[in-house]
Amino acid sequence: MSPKRPTYALVDCNSFYCSCERLFRPELRQVPVVVLSNNDGCVIARTPEAKALGIKMGDPFFKIRDALKAKGVVAFSSNYELYGDISSRVQRTIESLAPRVEVYSIDESFADLTGIAEPLGDFARQIQARVRSWTGMPVGIGIGHTKTLAKAAQHASKLYKERTGGVVDLRADHAVEWLLKRMPTQEVWGVGRRISVRLEADGVTTAWQLANTDPKTIRQRYGVVLERTVRELTGEPCIELQEAEPDRQAICTSRMFGERVTTLEAMREAVASYMHRATQKLRKQQSLTAVFRVAVLTSPFGDGPKYANSVMCYPPYPTDDVLLLTRAAMEGLEVIWRDGYRYSKAEILLMDLRKRGEFTGDLFTPSQPARSDDLMRVLDLINVKFGKNALHSGRMPIDATWAMKREMMSRSYTTSINQLMRFKAL
C-alpha cells in the first residue's frame, strides 16, 4: 500500500444537540432527552435512551407531549446559539490535531489523515479523547480511503459502539467487505430513500452489491452522482475535501410563525424581519441580489382555507440595501396578500447573487449609490457591536407576536455574558 494513499476520517458528535444540553445539566445524563425543531414543532434529536422508548425523529411534539412527560423524557427547544458555539469548539479542537478539516455539518467534520503517522487508530482515539476533554462532546470516528468509506466506518462505529469504542478503521479490504455486506444501501452516504427503493427493484440491497455493480451502468441508469458513490465504495476517491464553504448561490430565510398571522400589518413585520436577516447574510458574503422572491403560505395541514403565493421582485439595480429591498418586498407583498387566511409561513429568497466587483454593468446601468454602501456598512458595524437586531428598518417590530416559540429553551451558557453557567460556592 502506498503511504500517500488518501485517507479520511469522519468525526461525528453523538446525538449532538442532546449532548450539548446535557453538558450543562449533569443530572440529565441518564435521562432520555429530545430536542425539538423551530417552534417546538417536532423531534429533531434524541438520545439513545429516548430512541429506546420508541420516540422517532419527526414525531410532532403536540402529539407526544403527554407521553414524553409520562415516560420522564426531558424536551428542549432548539438553542442554536449554544449548538453553534459548541460545534465551533469541536471543529477547532479537531483542527488542533489534524492539518486539513472540512466542516460537513453542525455535528460532522471530515479530516484529511493522508500521510499522518501510523497507527491511525490511535491517532483517531487521540482526537476522540481531546474533543471529549476540551468540549465535553462524545464523538465517533470512522477512517477510510474515501469520504464515503469514512462515513460508512463512522456508521459502524455507532452501530458497534461497545466493541469499537467509537473508532472504526475501515482501510483493510476484508473489513470493507465485512461491513458493506451488512449495510443496506440506504445507509450509504449519498444514497437517498428513493434511490435505494429503485436499487432494490434492480436487485441491489446491500452496499457491497452496490460497490460491485458496474459504474458505467450505474451512470446510465442513475446518473453521475451515484456513479461517484460506487467508485468511492470501491476505494477510489472521487469527492475531495472542501475546506472553505463555497459562497451561496441563493439565500433563503423562512420560518414557520409561532402563531398564525392574519393581518397584513403583522405579515409586513414578518417579511421585513426576514429581509433584515437575509440581507445580513448577503452582505456577509459580500454579494448583491438582482432578483428576489417573497412568498406567503398557509399551513398545508388542518381544515382552514389554503393559500400559497409568491412574487418575484426586481430592484432597480443589484443591491444589498435592506431599506430598498424591504420597500420592494412590501410592494410585492401587496400583490400576493389575500385577506381571510391564517398564514403559517413567509419566505424571502434572494437570487441572482453577484459578488461585489465581479460583475460589470454597461455604462447606462445604474448601480447602488455609495451612500447606501456607507449606510449598510454602519448598520452592520452597529449590529456587530450591539447585537444583530439592534438597528433595523422601521418595518421590523421589536417584539413580534408571531415570533418563534421556544418555550423550553436552555440558557445561552456560552454566548451570553448574562446567562453563564453558575457554580456554587456554598
Next chain:
Amino acid sequence: MNLISLRQITESELPTLLQVLSGRASGGFPSPAADHYEAPISLDDLVDLRAPHVWLGETEGDSMSPAGILNGTKLVIDRARTPQVGNVVVAYIDNQPVVKRLDRQLNGGWMLSSDNPKYPPIQGLEEIEVFGVVTWSLTLHVP
C-alpha cells in the same frame, strides 16, 4: 504592460479605491510610531478566552472569598489542564455545579475544600467529576 481588464469604475467602488490611492500618495513626514505598532492589548488573549477548551462561568456564594472569588465573580475555566492538588476547580458534586479547591484527604482520597473556614470540606467522595480548572477570575469592584 499586461492589461487584464478595462472598465468603468462603479460609483460604489469609488470610495475604497480613492482611500487606497490617497493612502499611497501621502507625502508628509512618516509617523515615527508606525514602526512600533502593536495590536491593542486584549484581556481575551491574556486569559486565552477564544481557545476551544476555555469556558466562562459565574460564582454563586462566598465560600471561596479568600481566593478573591466572590459572589458574582466571573470564572475563566480551562478544560485542557489536568487538575492538580491545590487547583481551584469547578466540578459536579451530586450533579450540582460547584467551585472549590481540589485537595487530598489524609487517607489519600480526594476532597473539595473551601478557602473560607466557615464552610466544611466535602469529603468521602468516591470520585470527583472536574469540569475544568479555574485559571482566572474577574470581579467587578464598583457596585
